[in-house]
Amino acid sequence: MTALLRIEAATVRFGDRAALDGVDLDVTAHETVCVLGPSGSGKSTLLRAVAGLQPLDAGRVLLDGADQAGTPPHRRGVGLMFQDHQLFPQRDVGGNVAFGPRMHKMPRERRDPRVAELLDLVGLPGAAHRAVSTLSGGEQQRVALARALAPEPRLLMLDEPLGQLDRSLRERLVVELRQLFGRLGTTVLAVTHDQGEAFALADRVVVMRGGTIAQSGTPLAVWQHPASEFVARFLGFDTIADGVVSGGVAVTAWGKLPVPDGTPEGPARVLVRPPGVLLGPADEGLPCEVRARTFRGGRVALVLGVTGAERAPALEAESTLRDAPAEGDRVGVTFDPGEVVVLDR
Amino acid sequence: MDVDRPVVPAGPEGPEGPEGRDGSDGSAPAPASVRGRGGRGRATGVRLALMALPLAFFAVFFAYPVGAIVARGLHQGGRWRFGAVGDVLGDPSIRHVLWFTCWQAAASTALTLAVGLPGAYVFARLEFPGKRLLRAVVTVPFVLPTVVAGSAFLALLGRGGFTDSLLGFRLDTSVWAILVAHVFFNYAVVVRTVGGLWAQLDPRQEEAARMLGAGRLAAWRRVTLPALAPSVAAAALMVFLFTFTSFGVIQILGGPTRSTLEVEIYRQTAELLDLPTAAVLTLLQFVAVAVILGVHAWTVRRRESALRLVDAARTAHRPRGGERALLAGVLAVVALLILLPLGVLVARSFDGPNGYGLAFYRALASTDGSGDGGTFLVSPLETVWNSLRYAAVATVIALAVGALAAAALARRAGRVMRGFDALLMLPLGTSAVTVGFGFLITLDKPPLDLRDSWLLVPLAQALVGVPFVVRVMLPVLRAVDARLREAAAVLGASPLRAWREVELPMVARAVGIAAGFAFAVSLGEFGATVFIARPDSPTLPVAVARLLGRAGEMNYGQAMALSTILMVVCAASLLILETAWQRRPDGRRTTVPTGEF
The missing domain is CATH 1.10.3720.10 (MetI-like)
Incomplete structure (x- = not known):
């Protein structure tokens, strides 16, 4: 299958700093790809480059196989939903949604039903005559989505689609969005700094770092096997230590950890995901002391220090509320081989 | 489009800025030296095109007349006489004028x-x-x-x-x-x-x-x-x-x-x-x-x-x-x-010779100059109509020139553009008398023979109106978020369409205010108009000055009456144009700032 969007060695420089540094990315039709990365990793620049709002210093953007160099934004047939929505303040909700169809010369008698249909779709039926300034953040987001969908773009791009919303609304909308895109068969390229959002929304996750792609894969693959320490830390995994792999185990400051078969021998960085840190009686396994515990509602996150080895990196563990030890308690730690990952250096 | 964004220095967070706060991720700065291919040349072209009319206007109707009159003063007997500068500055009465000008301005x-x-x-x-x-x-x-x-x-x-x-x-x-x-x-x-x-x-x-x-x-x-x-x-x-x-x-x-x-x-x-x-x-x-x-x-x-x-x-x-x-x-x-x-x-x-009444206003309608000062070619009241006509034309010219200039200035500035900005302000500070007299001696021969044209007056008035139009429009144009234009572009609007659909409605009110200022300033322009207005069609301020220049209570009273009319017309035009765009169709006030000086 040919890619709907193909980005080849895209490079954008601001001064001597490259916001995009030779990025290659394909997006297949009907696929939802989420670009994940911290501030300044170049993910929004990527969207702007595809939209034609940011000229490339090198590389190419192809849509349906056609090079887009020289094609102005309004002729690319892609949609972009801005992070802060950028609704037109002087138009009402209907006027905003109808803007794209109007630009594409859709006759009025088809336009009006289309606007109503889209407002239904995003859960704002009958809101066409409301002023945009009377909308809440979540409603603005829905109008922005309806507006972006209205001209039926071949590729819909979302810049931090749920960035400004509060948590509960975000969690609900992310599910709605996924269902909606699945139903419409929309091809989506979204960027976010929120891993939860990316994992919930995407068929494929692309992690960016400093203008380059650090890892690409299904949410599950990226979660299970972060390619590098950067990706691991960005996903929130901080239990990482130096180790030396030899004969099926890695020797670390936490002792010997089992590693998957076939791991290359030699020095490595070793990650243990929190579910892999198993707590037991103080006299079994690695002796540790509970340094901090954080209530997470139903579960408790623990930070453990290795007793007698102050320099060893802290371990992060999880526990049910009922079984959670108190701060200062001594526990013994064993490791689940399935949660140990040897990272590329 | 890429060049319309404000240049923000790359802070510690890098040019993308803190995400989630203002979405500046997208509006990453593009320092002038490294803007992407193609965009830069096109933008410069657009800017030059926008500047062309204002520049031509200023060259022909400001630089040329003012330069010509200065040259006529200093270039006499076939050679330049810059010695005059020393002579003039050595004159104690001129030095007195200079001193008074400075200290009264400071005070x-x-x-x-x-x-x-x-x-x-x-x-x-x-x-x-x-x-x-x-x-x-x-x-x-x-x-x-x-x-x-x-x-x-x-x-x-x-x-x-x-x-x-x-x-x-x-x-x-x-x-x-x-x-x-x-x-x-x-x-x-x-x-x-x-x-x-x-x-x-x-x-x-x-x-x-x-x-x-x-x-x-x-x-x-x-x-x-x-x-x-x-x-x-x-x-x-x-x-x-x-x-x-x-x-x-x-x-x-x-x-x-x-x-x-x-x-x-x-x-x-x-x-x-x-x-x-x-x-x-x-x-x-x-x-x-x-x-x-x-x-x-x-x-x-x-x-x-x-x-x-x-x-x-x-x-x-x-x-x-x-x-x-x-x-x-x-x-x-x-x-x-x-x-x-x-x-x-x-x-x-209203304080007429026979108690309060409309005596002075009635006298305005006649051309006999009330006996003690000779006659006017036209009645003072007719000058109101003259003034309105001239000012309307001057407003149109000032709006066209000023709006183009403001649009050029709003599209990012370098040193050249700042110079352009200052150039537009110069007529405010240049002697109107010089401009008026310059018009007389330069615009009287082909290809620009405007000697007998009524257009001369509005052109001079527009010169003073343009700076106000620019001052009012510029901050508003700059305040329009470039990403609104981008949003229109990705929805399929061409640059021209995006301007018409998105930007114009937002600056409509500023256009109204700018028009109000230009109109009022043109109505009141005196220094240049007094030179170039034809005797048979003087403007209102010229008529006021003529009335004040004559002795007698009747003339003085008429000057007051005419001034009152001028004041009301000025104030009304400003208020009407300023409030006409005050409210949006949906009844709420805009938050787009109006320009200041």
Whole structure:
């Protein structure tokens, strides 16, 4: 299958700093790809480059196989939903949604039903005559989505689609969005700094770092096997230590950890995901002391220090509320081989 | 499109900025040197195209006439006589003029700031009934013809005037009359320029300082004042510029001994026909004005530095405690300084020979000049129609030229563009007399033979209107988020369509205000018009000046009546055009800022 969007060695420089540094990315039709990365990793620049709002210093953007160099934004047939929505303040909700169809010369008698249909779709039926300034953040987001969908773009791009919303609304909308895109068969390229959002929304996750792609894969693959320490830390995994792999185990400051078969021998960085840190009686396994515990509602996150080895990196563990030890308690730690990952250096 | 975004220096967070706060991720800065391929050349082309008409306009109708008249003064007998510069500057009476010009401008500026700054606070931060109307009223003097203001103060402070008959003192022979009239004129400059920013300063900045242990005064001095300082400086420089080049007020209130450069240029040109001296003085004023404008451009640039601005509607509150006294004081000043002179002018216009009535207004309709001063070619009342026609055409020209210039300036500026910006302001400070006389000697031969064309007057008036159009439009154009245009583009709108659909509706109100200013300023233009208006179709201010120049109560009363008409027309045009766009179709007020000077 040919890619709907193909980005080849895209490079954008601001001064001597490259916001995009030779990025290659394909997006297949009907696929939802989420670009994940911290501030300044170049993910929004990527969207702007595809939209034609940011000229490339090198590389190419192809849509349906056609090079887009020289094609102005309004002729690319892609949609972009801005992070802060950028609704037109002087138009009402209907006027905003109808803007794209109007630009594409859709006759009025088809336009009006289309606007109503889209407002239904995003859960704002009958809101066409409301002023945009009377909308809440979540409603603005829905109008922005309806507006972006209205001209039926071949590729819909979302810049931090749920960035400004509060948590509960975000969690609900992310599910709605996924269902909606699945139903419409929309091809989506979204960027976010929120891993939860990316994992919930995407068929494929692309992690960016400093203008380059650090890892690409299904949410599950990226979660299970972060390619590098950067990706691991960005996903929130901080239990990482130096180790030396030899004969099926890695020797670390936490002792010997089992590693998957076939791991290359030699020095490595070793990650243990929190579910892999198993707590037991103080006299079994690695002796540790509970340094901090954080209530997470139903579960408790623990930070453990290795007793007698102050320099060893802290371990992060999880526990049910009922079984959670108190701060200062001594526990013994064993490791689940399935949660140990040897990272590329 | 990529070049329209403001250049933000890359901070520690990198050019993408903090995400989630303002979405600046997308509007990453593109320093001029490294903008992407293609975009840069195209944008420069657009900018040049936008600048072409304003530049041509200024070259033909400003640089050429002014240059020609200066050349005529200094190029005599086949060679240049720059020695005239030394001769003129050595003349003690000219040195006296220079000294008076400078010190009265400095004194007027200081006085205007002292009176205007409390007003700026009150209009910016306090909520009181009638505020919007009053804000419009204090703007009226600024667009009033100087001739009218001069007459108003003559009626207030002069012989047989309000204070003379009521309190037994006259000020028309003292310099105070000039200073007070200058404050009257420029009060609005301070209130609008400083107050406009003050209203949008985030009060939480001051609150943050308070929470960190600063007292009320210390917080104001250390947080608010530094933020305001550039706008105070800009306002002060504008007031200095206007008073430095003051003409009508000095003509009427200055008497024989007090003369500014501008008045002296008029005297040398029109009365003594001493073109070399006039040329030197014109150059001198040119240099002084260029310096003032240079400093002004610099402060404006500083004013645009990053300030936390919020919607003005959120910062105003009802007066509490000592603020009530402040409000009362400011209202008293407005009443005494602005309403009283205007009121006295109106009252005098009705105070006819046979008691209060419309005698002077009736006399305006006849051409016999009321016996003691010869006759007019046209009745004074007809000049109202002349003025309206001229001003309407001048407004159209000023809007076209000014809007194009503002659009070019809003699209990112370098040093060249700042020079362009200052160039547009120059006519404000250049002797109108020079411009008028320059028109006469340059635009009288093919291919530009406008000698007998009525177009000459609106062209000269538009020259003064353009700076106002640019000043009003520029901040608004700059405030339109470039990403709104981008949003329109990705929805399929071509650049032209995006401008029409998105940008134009947002700046419509500013266009209205700019038109109001241009119209009012054109109506009141006197210095240039007096030279080039044909005797059979004088404008209203010219007729007022002619009436004032004649003896007799009837002429004086007619001058007051005509001035009243001019004042009402000016104020009404400003108010109508300013309020016509005040409300959006949905009934809520726009938050797009209106421009200040």
